[in-house]
Every structure is written in structure tokens, then in C-alpha cells.
Amino acid sequence: MSVTVCVPRDSAALSLGADEVATAIALEAAKRGVAIRLVRTSSRGMFWLEPLVEVQSAAGRVGYGPVDASEVPALFAAGFLQGGAHTSALGPVEAIPWLARQERLTFARAGITDPLSIADYEAHGGLRGLKRALSMAPSDVVEEVFASGLRGRGGAAFPTGIKWRTVAAARAPRKYVAVNADEGDSGTYSDRMIMEGDPFVLLEGMAIAGHATGASHGYIYVRSEYPFAVAALNAALAVLREAGWYGPNIQGSGFSFDAEVRVGAGAYICGEETSMLESIEGRRGVIRYKPPLPAIKGLFGMPTVVNNVVSLASVPVILDKGAQAYADFGLGRSRGTLPIQLAGNVRRAGLVEKAFGVTLRELIEDFGGGTRSGRPVRAVPVGGPLGAYFDASLLDLPLDYEALAEHKGMVGHGGIVVFDDTVDMAEQARYAMEFCAIESCGKCTPCRVGSIRGRELIERIVRGENPQANHAQLLKLCDVMENTSLCALGGMAPYPVISALRYFPGDFGLEQSKEPSCVV
Amino acid sequence: MWSELRALREDVDYGTPPRDGEPVTLMVDGEPVTVAAGSSVMFAAAAAGRSVPKLCATDMLEAFGSCRVCLVEIEGRKGFPAACTTPVEAGMAVCTVSPRLSELRAGVMELYLSDFPSEDIAGGWSELHDVIAATGVASSPYGPGENHLADPIDQSNPYFLFDPAKCIVCSRCVRACEEVQGTFALTIAGRGFDSKVVASQGESFLDSECVSCGACVQACPTQSLVEKSLFEGGYRRADSPQA
Numbered sequence: 001m002s003v004t005v006c007v008p009r010d011s012a013a014l015s016l017g018a019d020e021v022a023t024a025i026a027l028e029a030a031k032r033g034v035a036i037r038l039v040r041t042s043s044r045g046m047f048w049l050e051p052l053v054e055v056q057s058a059a060g061r062v063g064y065g066p067v068d069a070s071e072v073p074a075l076f077a078a079g080f081l082q083g084g085a086h087t088s089a090l091g092p093v094e095a096i097p098w099l100a101r102q103e104r105l106t107f108a109r110a111g112i113t114d115p116l117s118i119a120d121y122e123a124h125g126g127l128r129g130l131k132r133a134l135s136m137a138p139s140d141v142v143e144e145v146f147a148s149g150l151r152g153r154g155g156a157a158f159p160t161g162i163k164w165r166t167v168a169a170a171r172a173p174r175k176y177v178a179v180n181a182d183e184g185d186s187g188t189y190s191d192r193m194i195m196e197g198d199p200f201v202l203l204e205g206m207a208i209a210g211h212a213t214g215a216s217h218g219y220i221y222v223r224s225e226y227p228f229a230v231a232a233l234n235a236a237l238a239v240l241r242e243a244g245w246y247g248p249n250i251q252g253s254g255f256s257f258d259a260e261v262r263v264g265a266g267a268y269i270c271g272e273e274t275s276m277l278e279s280i281e282g283r284r285g286v287i288r289y290k291p292p293l294p295a296i297k298g299l300f301g302m303p304t305v306v307n308n309v310v311s312l313a314s315v316p317v318i319l320d321k322g323a324q325a326y327a328d329f330g331l332g333r334s335r336g337t338l339p340i341q342l343a344g345n346v347r348r349a350g351l352v353e354k355a356f357g358v359t360l361r362e363l364i365e366d367f368g369g370g371t372r373s374g375r376p377v378r379a380v381p382v383g384g385p386l387g388a389y390f391d392a393s394l395l396d397l398p399l400d401y402e403a404l405a406e407h408k409g410m411v412g413h414g415g416i417v418v419f420d421d422t423v424d425m426a427e428q429a430r431y432a433m434e435f436c437a438i439e440s441c442g443k444c445t446p447c448r449v450g451s452i453r454g455r456e457l458i459e460r461i462v463r464g465e466n467p468q469a470n471h472a473q474l475l476k477l478c479d480v481m482e483n484t485s486l487c488a489l490g491g492m493a494p495y496p497v498i499s500a501l502r503y504f505p506g507d508f509g510l511e512q513s514k515e516p517s518c519v520v
Numbered sequence: 521m522w523s524e525l526r527a528l529r530e531d532v533d534y535g536t537p538p539r540d541g542e543p544v545t546l547m548v549d550g551e552p553v554t555v556a557a558g559s560s561v562m563f564a565a566a567a568a569g570r571s572v573p574k575l576c577a578t579d580m581l582e583a584f585g586s587c588r589v590c591l592v593e594i595e596g597r598k599g600f601p602a603a604c605t606t607p608v609e610a611g612m613a614v615c616t617v618s619p620r621l622s623e624l625r626a627g628v629m630e631l632y633l634s635d636f637p638s639e640d641i642a643g644g645w646s647e648l649h650d651v652i653a654a655t656g657v658a659s660s661p662y663g664p665g666e667n668h669l670a671d672p673i674d675q676s677n678p679y680f681l682f683d684p685a686k687c688i689v690c691s692r693c694v695r696a697c698e699e700v701q702g703t704f705a706l707t708i709a710g711r712g713f714d715s716k717v718v719a720s721q722g723e724s725f726l727d728s729e730c731v732s733c734g735a736c737v738q739a740c741p742t743q744s745l746v747e748k749s750l751f752e753g754g755y756r757r758a759d760s761p762q763a
Contacts, residue, residue, distance in 0.1 A: 289585035289605040442689065442715030443586045449631040452713050456665045473661055480627030483600055484588040
């Protein structure tokens with residue numbers, strides 16, 4: 001019997017040479033006349049070990065990583081197909097503490113399955129959620145999702161069940177499911193990993209959403225920077241249609257649902273739900289005011305479920321295992337698990353799915369292994385370019401929507417980027433305003449003009465031009481942007497700026513102060 | 521001349537178009553007012569005789585919500601909703617005047633003036649100048665910075681000109697072209713601070729699909745789009761109209 005060898009096809013692994021490694025393994029096996037079954041899987045999310053080669057052995061999957069293509073002949077010589085010893089040998093992959101300590105619900109199949117094998121998907125728990133949902137009344141499915149406590153994982157943390165209730169209650173000739181896959185926060189990649197590595201789980205979640213709310217068509221709005229995700233989704237859609245899980249009268253249930261992929265054109269703002277809807281409709285990606293909510297009047301004027309990739313990808317496991325099983329994870333009003341994306345100056349970057357309540361310190365020190373540079377952690381932006389910076393004194397905060405909000409921070413999409421003590425926080429604050437200026441849709445004035453003025457004020461402060469007066473004007477500007485902007489881009493761009501001023505005033509050449517430099 | 525023109529203006533601009541829903545009664549600054557369901561808070565405030573500052577809103581166009589000076593406070597709601605895009609509800613209690621609202625509106629006006637010809641701030645006649653007067657903002661506190669003050673004037677059309685230095689990108693011209701005239705000759709190109717009004721595919725007004733109907737000129741709240749006949753001897757920036 002041939003040995004199964006798994007090499008990831010996730011784009012992070014590809015960027016580290018996974019294709020070259022896979023090719024080298026196939027060639028070397030042919031050369032040696034060894035029969036192997038080479039499977040291109042998704043990634044476990046342990047990026048410091050990529051390309052990670054896994055061999056199916058009697059003792060489960062054993063890993064070798066990171067593997068360079070040039071090492072492949074040596075791996076064969078070391079008998080890696082039988083789990084032989086080699087400097088890159090990692091032993092049973094699932095026993096690696098970094099992985100063993102996680103609670104993988106949404107990412108249960110990450111790195112294990114072939115992303116486009118429906119047999120693999122079903123063998124690892126796939127489609128159970130949709131089967132159960134189709135056996136239930138739509139309203140019961142909505143209530144199951146509500147009871148799970150799932151909140152929007154894209155960043156806004158709005159209860160998914162309430163959104164679904166609104167769409168389900170709306171009367172309209174058509175309804176839609178629109179998936180926000182315009183993942184643009186710095187240091188985030190969980191949406192990409194789902195779409196590339198387990199596209200069926202997203203599509204299954206969409207079909208469940210369609211059944212629950214009465215929607216018959218879905219759109220997946222994928223950023224143009226994710227070509228592998230687009231290809232994987234289109235291939236997965238074809239597989240599901242062929243197998244009768246997408247299209248008319250799914251599995252004879254009378255429920256019909258299909259979906260299509262739409263590719264963005266490189267605008268962060270199209271990750272804001274109303275801009276995304278505009279863009280899907282073929283217009284400029286600018287913000288629509290609310291109300292009306294998209295749940296009542298969304299895509300093409302019809303009631304629309306707009307959910308993030310991870311939110312929808314978490315729905316199948318909720319339907320499969322039940323709302324309570326999901327809600328048993330987490331704390332307070334933050335239930336379930338969050339796929340956290342560790343990035344920046346950290347030794348072991350990657351995807352950590354943990355129940356809410358894990359602290360930043362556990363994530364950065366235990367999982368991340370501290371900074372890659374070996375220098376002390378100084379600042380940690382959580383939740384993307386609109387999230388606050390935390391200083392080292394706040395690392396014991398639990399990851400929890402409300403706990404972070406108390407410190408003017410946010411969980412956001414679960415991205416954590418670590419900076420060591422060489423970071424210039426005035427430059428980071430300047431960049432926060434510059435980012436807003438680059439990505440502003442230009443519709444509302446506080447964002448369109450305010451972000452430019454914010455950047456200019458910070459540059460003046462750093463140059464020492466009237467620092468006190470410019471600091472005061474900057475705080476005033478931040479107040480105006482936060483309270484008058486049309487959407488969260490202008491409204492939250494001040495958060496990283498204010499937190500940088502609060503915790504690191506010295507970087508701006510401003511006096512250190514024990515008191516927060518402002519309270520907004 | 522400008523003061524005579526001011527006197528000729530239509531009496532009340534309700535900010536958003538009238539609706540024909542069932543009557544709804546709400547409170548605006550402590551006074552009850554009854555308007556049709558579907559009306560905006562801005563419309564109700566105007567009906568109650570309250571003037572909420574506005575730039576991107578006018579009752580010949582649907583609400584847009586971009587200028588952010590019509591913010592109000594509504595009892596029981598967080599933040600400062602825009603009066604133009606917030607629909608009325610029965611029993612709603614709206615406050616259109618408060619120190620906090622004045623502070624925020626002034627903050628937004630400072631941003632407008634940071635990219636507006638400083639010599640045209642005082643004494644001009646336009647809706648923008650009405651809001652400048654209402655918010656009491658006399659100048660920009662931001663100092664020199666990125667701006668559109670030297671962007672070229674488009675004088676190609678025989679009847680009106682477009683001076684982008686005075687444009688606040690409120691899209692009233694674009695929306696008037698669509699909603700009033702149905703010509704779709706105007707759009708906004710670029711994004712963020714580069715957003716600008718362009719005719720057709722970035723052509724001159726004369727070469728574009730513009731039919732010279734004047735709806736955009738009528739809609740412009742800043743005299744960025746303005747009739748040439750108002751300027752004897754031709755338009756020059758230094759000669760911008762004064763009261």
C-alpha cells in the first residue's frame with residue numbers, strides 16, 4: 001500500500017516553497033520507484049514550520065518541517081516515509097503543543113483534508129450541519145445560531161442570530177447571502193485560510209444561512225489579492241453542485257441555493273458591508289448610510305445576510321454539535337472560539353483558534369514564543385488598522401469583546417501584530433492616519449479630509465512644530481472623526497492614534513504623563 | 521448684487537424630499553411636529569421651523585449623508601445621527617442645538633475650510649457661507665497642507681464654470697445630474713482626498729455628455745459650479761464674488 005504524504009497548498013506555505021517541495025517529493029519517489037499518494041492539503045497554520053510535510057503512519061500523521069526542496073532526497077534516505085529520524089522531524093503533528101493546546105472548531109479540518117475532496121470533507125464532519133439544518137424548520141435554525149452566542153467575526157461583533165432573525169422576518173421576493181471575504185486588516189489571514197483550505201465549510205455555512213433566512217442566492221466578495229481563494233471557491237462550488245449540495249432542490253429537500261464569487265478591485269473600504277454591496281452591484285465602493293440596514297434593504301434593495309467568512313464557517317459546527325456545545329466555550333458575552341492570527345515580530349506566527357478568554361500574554365508568549373528579535377514586547381495592535389495599540393502592561397487582558405472595548409480596543413477580526421521596543425509609535429500613529437487617507441472612500445468629510453489633516457498634524461508634532469498646540473488640535477480632530485464620520489473607517493482610525501499618544505507620548509516628543517493624555 | 525440674489529432664494533429648503541406616509545408626531549427641540557412617515561428628521565426640523573445646518577442635503581435630491589454637519593442628538597440613541605438620513609419615528613425626541621453639537625459641527629467646518637480658498641471665506645454668498653456663519657467658524661486652524669486650491673478651473677462650458685478649489689465633494693451636482701436631469705454626465709473619480717467631480721470619463725464639461733441644463737449649478741452649495749454671466753470681464757480666482 002502506498003504511503004500518503006501531505007504537503008500544504010495554502011498560499012503562506014506556497015510562498016515558503018511548498019510547491020517546490022511537493023514536486024521534489026514526487027520526483028524523488030518516482031526516481032526511487034516508491035509508490036506514494038501525494039495529497040495537497042490546507043495548512044495547520046504553524047507558519048514557522050512551513051513547508052510542513054506530513055506522512056501518514058500507523059501512529060497517525062508525523063511531521064517534518066520546515067522542509068526545503070533540497071532536503072527531500074535526504075528525507076527519503078532517512079526513511080521519512082516510515083517516520084524515520086531527521087533533523088526536521090517533529091513527531092506526531094497533533095501532539096505539537098502549539099496545536100494540541102488549541103480548541104479548533106471552525107478550523108477543525110485545517111491542514112488535515114484535501115480542500116476540494118468532498119469525501120475527505122464528509123469523513124471529517126463536513127455536511128453534518130447542513131443535513132441537520134435541512135431537517136429543521138428555518139426559524140429553529142435561526143434560534144440555534146442565536147443561542148450559540150455567535151457574533152460577527154469580521155470585526156463588528158454583532159450577534160449573527162439577531163441579523164438572521166431580521167432577514168428571516170423580512171418579506172421580499174428575493175433575499176441574498178453576501179459573504180464579506182474582503183479581508184484587509186493588517187496581519188489577518190483566517191478568511192483566506194478558510195477559503196483556500198476548507199472552502200466547503202464556508203459554502204455549507206452559506207447554504208445553512210440561506211435555508212434559515214429564506215435566501216436563495218449567495219455572493220462571496222473576495223479581495224483581488226486572494227487568487228487562490230477565488231480558484232478554490234469556484235472549484236468547490238462546482239464540486240458541491242455536482243454532488244447535489246448546491247443548486248436546485250438540494251438533496252431533494254425542496255430548498256434551492258446557489259452562489260457565485262465576486263472579486264474586489266483593491267479597496268479596503270469594500271470590506272465595510274454597505275460599500276461591499278455597492279461594489280457587488282457594480283458601483284463605486286462608497287458607504288451607504290444606515291438605516292435601512294442591509295438585513296432589510298441590502299443587495300439590489302433586497303433583505304441580505306451580510307456575514308464574514310469566519311462567522312459563516314462557524315455555523316456548520318454549531319448546527320452539527322448544537323448551540324450549547326459552541327456556547328460552552330468562551331466567557332461573558334463572547335461565546336465560542338476565535339481564530340486568532342498571530343503576526344509581526346513573533347517567533348511562532350500562525351493561526352491559533354482558542355476559546356474567548358485567552359490572554360494576549362498567553363498568545364504572544366506561550367504560542368508566539370515572544371518576539372522573533374528577542375527584544376521586549378513594546379506595543380501590540382489588536383484588531384487591525386482601526387484597533388487600539390496596547391502597551392506591555394495590558395497583556396493580561398483576556399481576549400473578550402467587552403474587556404477590550406473597556407480599553408478603547410477591539411477584538412476586530414482577531415489579528416494581533418507584535419512590535420518590539422524598537423518600534424516608533426509616532427510613526428505608527430502617523431501611518432494609522434495615512435492608512436485612513438489612502439483607503440477612505442472619500443464620501444464623508446471627517447474621513448476624507450480629517451485623515452489628511454491628522455497625518456499632517458502628527459508630522460508637525462514629530463518635527464517639534466508647536467507640539468502642544470498641534471497635539472491639542474489632533475485630539476480635537478480625533479474627537480470629530482470619531483463622532484461625525486459616516487462609517488467605522490473614519491470613526492475608528494483615531495483609536496490607534498489616541499492609544500499611541502496615551503501610552504507612548506515620548507515617541508512624539510511629548511512629555512510623559514501618568515494620566516491618559518486624553519479621554520475620548 | 522449678492523444680497524439681492526440672497527433675497528430671491530426660495531424660502532425654505534426642507535433638506536430632503538417630502539413623503540406621503542401616515543402622519544407621525546415627534547418632538548424637535550421640545551416642540552411637537554407632525555410629518556409624513558418616511559420623512560427625515562431634517563425635514564421634520566425644517567417643518568418645525570428649526571434650521572439644521574446642511575451642505576450635501578437639499579430637498580430636490582434624496583438624502584446622501586456625506587457632509588456631516590446636520591448631526592443631531594436623539595434621546596435614547598448613541599452618538600450623533602445625521603438628520604438627513606435618519607427617518608422620523610413617533611415619539612422621537614430630537615435635539616438640534618447643544619454645545620456638543622456646536623463643537624462637532626464646528627470641527628467638521630474647520631476641515632472644510634482647511635481646503636477652501638481663505639480669501640473666499642468671509643463675505644461670500646452660498647449655502648456654505650450660511651453654514652460658516654451658523655457655526656461661527658471663521659478660519660481653518662490646520663495651517664498649510666495638502667489641498668485642491670490650485671486645481672485647474674474648467675471654463676469650457678459657455679454658460680457655467682467649475683472651480684474645483686471651492687468644491688467640497690458633496691456630490692449634489694452628480695446627484696442632480698442623475699436624479700433631476702437623468703443625464704448621468706457627472707461622477708466622482710478617485711477616492712479619499714483625491715475624490716473629485718468629473719464630467720463623463722474625465723473630459724471637459726463641454727466635451728462630456730453634459731447637456732448644459734444647469735441642474736448641477738443650481739444644486740451646488742458652494743459656487744464651485746457657477747454661472748459665468750455673474751462675472752463681468754471673466755472669472756478669476758482673485759475676483760471671487762464678495763458681498
